[in-house]
Structures are given as structure tokens and as C-alpha cells.
Amino acid sequence: MFVDCRELPKGSQVSADLCIIGGGAAGITLALDFHERRYKVVLLESGGLERDDATQALYDGASVGMPYDSLANCRSRYLGGSTNCWLGWCRPLDDIDFQRRHWIAGSGWPFSREELLPYYNRAQSQLQLSPFDYHPLTWQKRLGPRKASFLTFGSSDIDNVINQLSPPSRFGTRYRSTLATASNIQVFLHANATELETNPTGRAVEKVHVTSLTGSAFSVVPRMVVLATGGIGKAWPINNLNTSPALGAARSIRASATGASRMSCVCCRLAQRWPPGPFQ
Numbered sequence: 001m002f003v004d005c006r007e008l009p010k011g012s013q014v015s016a017d018l019c020i021i022g023g024g025a026a027g028i029t030l031a032l033d034f035h036e037r038r039y040k041v042v043l044l045e046s047g048g049l050e051r052d053d054a055t056q057a058l059y060d061g062a063s064v065g066m067p068y069d070s071l072a073n074c075r076s077r078y079l080g081g082s083t084n085c086w087l088g089w090c091r092p093l094d095d096i097d098f099q100r101r102h103w104i105a106g107s108g109w110p111f112s113r114e115e116l117l118p119y120y121n122r123a124q125s126q127l128q129l130s131p132f133d134y135h136p137l138t139w140q141k142r143l144g145p146r147k148a149s150f151l152t153f154g155s156s157d158i159d160n161v162i163n164q165l166s167p168p169s170r171f172g173t174r175y176r177s178t179l180a181t182a183s184n185i186q187v188f189l190h191a192n193a194t195e196l197e198t199n200p201t202g203r204a205v206e207k208v209h210v211t212s213l214t215g216s217a218f219s220v221v222p223r224m225v226v227l228a229t230g231g232i233g234k235a236w237p238i239n240n241l242n243t244s245p246a247l248g249a250a251r252s253i254r255a256s257a258t259g260a261s262r263m264s265c266v267c268c269r270l271a272q273r274w275p276p277g278p279f280q
Helices: 024-035 055-059 113-127 136-143 176-181 236-240 245-257
Strands: 002-004 011-021 042-043 185-189 192-198 203-211 215-229
Touching: 011 024, 011 185, 024 042, 024 113, 042 215, 042 236, 176 185
Parallel strands: 002 185, 011 042, 011 215, 042 185
Antiparallel strands: 192 203, 203 215
């Protein structure tokens, strides 16, 4: 069920077993996991069903430190999130990605790659991919050496790897009808989570405050909250928790780590037109 939060009476309050902030790949996947179960799910999406410039402009801002593309140019802020603009390249993380490396501050995950394997298998179906198999030799055997030949490198530091290509799967389109007809899932569009109000200990979120760009405001009272706004997008709501003053020190520690790391594609310029100017 879709709800345009701009049409809600100001000050409305919605209860939910689970409130998911972010209607991209992660948020939609999690919501569908509860499809037609006994739990009431609220999914908050900042945009609508289509792209609009005003909502997209919420990504505007300066990137401090390492150079990075404008978020407004490399992300999409409407139902489906950045699956609306990705090209479909898929590859699981490697073992080393989970390990602590002394030359990378803050590296290391609290679990290993093996714990993600069951979820990788499920993700293959969600993304319309072939079976979970990223072994180069397997693909070479399947396709034959003429269609899958490998490069030979003089260094053991460089490997041949396999990527799979999704069509790409646009989650906002592919799963729209399921979300629209789900009896236990409410998708609130144009709904920007502006504040997470916690209990006095700061260990639970008691209320999510939501506002649209037109000024309408309501709140969600959840039993549980999931932030599904991406690695960069999570920084803002976490750093804007409304907690008691006694938690100021913990909040500072949380703020210093949140958003400090990200994963992105490696981009390089292969050519530049000269003289510069629009093509005729």
C-alpha cells in the first residue's frame, strides 16, 4: 500500500512493528521479507515513484577529503533508490574485505564472509542473476575457452575475477505491484526521516519524526527501526539522534565513526575532448 505523506493530516501518528528508513535495494528487500506476515511494516521513502529535482537536490552538499562525485549525480532519491541508476555490475566481497588491515584505519568486520553466503544466494534471485558462482574456471568450463579466456599476468597480485550483470533490476519498478497490494506493508512516499527520538538510555528508538518537502509532518512509533539509507546516507540520521544529555560522549564517538568509510566504483578518465564544449 502506497501513502503520499503530503496528504496526511499534520501531526498524524502511525504505529508499526518495523519501520524501515530508505526505499532502495536494502529497504525493499527487507520489507518483502515480511510480505503478508503478521507484522506491520512501514517503509519510508524520501522520494516518490519517479525522479523529481526538488527531492534529488537533498543530496546536494560538499564532499570533504577525498574527491568524490556529486551525490546528486551518482545516486537516485525515489522508490528503488540507486537501483534506478546503476548499471547492474555484481560481485560478492572477498575474504580480505572482512579482515583487519593495519594500513587501513577502521578496517575489519565483526563477522566473516561465510556468514553472508546464505544471503548472497538469495540476492542472486532478487537481482535477476545466474546462480551464485564466481569461480573463473567454472565459467570458462561452462562457456568454453573461446568465449571465456583469461589474461596472463606476470604478478601473483593480479587475478582474473568474474562479475555478473543484472538486467539491471530496478527495484522500484520490479517490486512496485507487490508493495502496492501488500496488506501489511505501508510505503510512505515523499517521507523524509528528520529525527530519531530515543528512550532515556539511548538504546531504543521510540519515535521517528518524518517531514515532507511541502511541510507536512507525522511520526512513526515502531517496535524496531532499520536504517536502509546506504553507507553515506546512514550518517545523517545516526548523528541526529535525539538522546539524553548524559549520552553526549557516546554520541560524539558514534559521530566520529559514522560515514567515515564507503564503498564505491573506481572511476578513471580515459579521454578528454579537445577543445572542450558541447558536441554538435
